[in-house]
Amino acid sequence: MKNLLVFLVVAVVGAACFDLFDTENLIKSEGYHTETHYVTTSDGYVLQVNRIPYRRHERSSHKHNRPVVFLMHGLLAASNSYVLLGHENSLAFNLADAGFDVWMGNARGNRNSRAHVSLNPDHARQKFDFFDFSWEEIGMIDVPEMIDYALKHTGREKLHYIGHSQGGTAFLVMSSMRPEYNEKLESVHLLAGVGYMKHFPNSQMSGLAALSNVIYNFALTIGMVELFPPSSDSRSVGRSADSCTGNLGYNYMCDLTGVDQIVRGSGDSEGMFGNYEPAGAAIKQIAHYGQNIKDKTFRRWNFGLLKNLRKYGSSSPPKYNLGLITADVTMHYTVSDTLLDPRDVLAMAADMPNCKVRKVAREDFQHEDFIAAKDSKELVNEYVIEQINAVSGFGR
Template identity: 30%
Template sequence: NGFGYQQHRIKTEDGYLLRTHRILTKTPNGPPVLMQHGFTLASDGMMLMDKKSLALQLAEVGFDVWLNNQRGNWYSREHVKYKPNNYKFWDYSFHESGYYDLPAVINRIISVTNYSQVFYIGHSMGTTVFLVMASMRPEYNEKVKAAVLLSPVATTPTLRELTSPVLRITLINADHLYKILFRSRLYEFMPRVANFITAIRKVCGPSNLQDYCLDILGLTAGEHRTNLNMSRIGDQGSYLGAGSSIRTAHHLSQIYKTGFRQYNYGPSENLRRYNNVTPPLYPLHKISAPVALFWGDNDVLINSRSVNDLAKMLPNVIENYMIEDPKFNHVDFMVGLNSPIVANNYIINLLKNML
């Protein structure tokens, strides 16, 4: 794609070693932007549209773009003490990713670039981890010039409001599924393995089975196949599984049932950790950084009520923008053919206007 990149190895306070990819541009010293992928993705999942990806479009106009890899994914499978074959390596949820990973990366960016603030762009669970950091470690708000949250997941639709039967059934059975995986010692969720990549490329690539692949995508993200590059789906889909922990999946399922709270360990462990049988809500009122919300009306994981509820809870919302395409879904920010026009241009101008 014409850009080089630099890899930074960043240690978190709790011992994980993250690999963060910095896009090298012809004009160095631009304002830094930290981009954070969603659940089971990696930094490469933010460049699935090549030069039309938001990351590369930002680099093209002079921003210094850093793509972080959350703990446990394909690029960040290291810890100072634990190996990935040890349960303790996987004993985290999105809470720890927000509480430890993001501050470590922001500190590194600030020390390398000499800027005192970074722009933040998160997609899906990349929004969730930002809200964890900014509410639980409010001192980091002053290090964020603005946060752009794409398809924000925090306040969620109720199970009854979910339009996807697949999601509803999965969420209803999530506690049971988690116990089965845990007892089977399958602590990693959707790891990047060669067989999976080959299968996705075959099934989702140009073949008789492609429609089934698109049906599944429609049920889990929102039906919008006309906005996809059919010849690239197999390749793009193969980046989907980059690994996370089953506890992260479990925590995501919990917030759909009980609100945007810390991880629910069960009454006795909750009492020990939180001094309460119920996990505490994240204190969103402490988030002072400017926040812009972008979302699609055809996103099956969130809805207008859940986003507007979030907007009401955040003290400094500078934008609450529903993408003008009524079919825009959860993954269109990453792979939608019209995303450069209906989303990226708007986001780039928003950041430029804040300089």
């Protein structure tokens, strides 16, 4: 993967002043004009949003009413995951070269959005409040507020949403719990969007998930609230594997997320980040997935019996009601995904009133391949662009 290898060499020898998480300069290095925006959420998190408004080597566009496309990354990832394959194959660059106005979000707590108006994520006490969130808050607060920002900035009423993995989870949360946002989405493409867990395919992770609450509570007692915090050396290499050893809590969370597969890659992919560390996440995000894997369901955070009664008015957390999702959704899936079973994809699609499914035409296509495989342009990106053009009437 030529462009990824170039980034690796540049970072290691120190020939550039940016690292792999500096999405703005990664975009510029590929010849695109870019903007970096910051959205302060209603609960004080400062989120970085990256924009590619024009085609490569362009600084303006004569076309009006260009489709606005918002991309949301997966667990332990950041906006850079949509540009790491270089200008020829990366989804964000392919969308920009198709003439679209491309926006990429960063979830709270990752390397690009690790800031708050009053809480310090590195403070011994404040970090507990800063990282007290799961992907529900990302779906309920971060994504809708970034969408509103992009719509206001562009003067548009609707946009197209693309979410990979947890980016799909965030959409399912947002559109079921804040269904008014369905009206702001012209079309939705979920790339291995994780939701239902009835047939979760990884038996090792399923066994570990049974210990989710025990390990999460243990992690809190030893002050562990974040997985893969930034290293002191932004150009460090190979930390992803090292960070998953030597500590029971870290070891468990890495196993539960399948981080070695996602980061290192398998099959035809070279992983999201090659030898680089992931972008980080709150331990609670991972524990929430663990709860749902254990219970074979897709529902809100389980506080325990008494607090559930106070919080939800029931002994068990409510399930997310996908029947409230009315947006035009396409769920892309693969039969070799070790984090999402095709039967759960089909079940989610059946529960959404306006959803279709699409199987990727390579049998060994993996969960991470949607953003990391060399042939993702041919197998995924070109179809997404074609469908956005068809829905929006753009490019005719």
